[in-house]
Amino acid sequence: MKKESQEEKLYICKPCGYVMKESELGEVCPACGLPKKVFEQYKERMSSGRSKILHLDMHPIAVHFPQTLLVFILQALIINLIFPNFFPEVLLGAARFAGAIFPFTVVAAFISGLIDGKLRFKSVTTPILKKKIIYSVIMTIAALFTPFLIWNDIDNLTSKISLLICGSIALFCGIVLGHAGKRLMNIGMGGAVKIWGRKF
Ligand code: HEM
DSSP states (O other), X not given: OHHHHHTSOEEEETTTOOEEEGGGOOSBOTTXXXXXXXXXXXXXXXXXXXXXXXXXXXXXXXXXXXXXXXXXXXXXXXXXXXXXXXXHHHHHHHHHHHHHHHHHHHHHHHHHHHHHHHHHHSOSOSXXXXXXXXXXXXXXXXXXXXXXXXHHHTXXXXXXXXXXXXXXXXXXXXXXXXXXXXXXXXSSSTTOOEETTEEO
16 A cells, blocks of 8 residues: 555646645645646656655754754853843853753764765765855864853853854854755755655
């Protein structure tokens, strides 16, 4: 039964690139609303092994951890700098914890990105992926400094400013990486739109 559904024909909405199963075809494209006359049959261009691993969405999931931690660390720091008496132990304590695990999450995002890029494009030396590697290295270096700055003497103003600079560099790299990544999301799979890890 499972095999049958895997072999179900796929259709693509040519103008917007949304891909759906034959059984899901309606009168209009669920994504852009154009009538079904614009649909045409869609053929998977990737081997099912590669496609299965990519559909685990390891990288798109992994990147959320460093981004969330970083935003939290910076927020806690800025609040503490502006309002030093507002729950300093809680804010700086939580920032300490987040700072200690932050580098691991950046490394995990980096590695999952390399795997994702290799599977999707067969090479990680294309111009955009090279750019992503460079920014990932800078982000990793900034992330490695973070725990030292946080754990050494977070109550000291110089440490707080250094941490703010370091975190801002990591945040800038994260934004550049996210922008570049977003543009890579729907290519290499024939323009298919993915929802919740499934390609329709
Ligand atoms: C810490 C490092 C990295 C961060 C923070 C990051 C961030 C992101 C983000 C935010 C996305 C879009 C995900 C979404 O919108 O759900 C993305 C996608 C992507 N990134 Fe990265 N990235 C990193 C490293 C890398 C590296 C080193 C490569 C490969 C050389 C890479 C290749 C890709 C690819 C191929 C996509 C498209 C993913 C897909 O469609 O499954 N990334 N990245």
